[in-house]
Amino acid sequence: MAFTLSEATEFYTLWKDAYIALAAGKSYTISTGGTNRSLTRQDLPNVKAEMQYWKNQIDKINNNQSGIKKKFSTPIDTNYPC
Numbered sequence: 001m002a003f004t005l006s007e008a009t010e011f012y013t014l015w016k017d018a019y020i021a022l023a024a025g026k027s028y029t030i031s032t033g034g035t036n037r038s039l040t041r042q043d044l045p046n047v048k049a050e051m052q053y054w055k056n057q058i059d060k061i062n063n064n065q066s067g068i069k070k071k072f073s074t075p076i077d078t079n080y081p082c
Contacts, residue, residue: 003057003061004061005058005061005062005065008054008057008058008061009054009058011050011054011057012051012054012055012057012058014030014032015030015047015050015051015054016051018030018039018043018047019044019047019048019051022039022040022041022043022044022047023041023044025041027039027040
């Protein structure tokens with residue numbers, strides 16, 4: 001499923017708010033699509049993973065919009081004897 005930059009940013013912000021609350025020792029409830037999910041401090045690793053996922057989605061969308069294509073290659077020294 002493809003997300004817009006606005007949607008991805010909204011989800012990232014949602015999970016970031018949860019992370020901040022949980023790090024302070026509070027509980028946090030996320031409501032999306034008619035579903036409520038209560039989170040506690042024990043959920044911090046999952047929340048952090050969700051934040052990273054949405055950050056990656058934002059980066060991916062931004063890279064696609066800017067037309068940046070990342071290519072990696074290893075230079076070959078043709079003068080090096082094999």
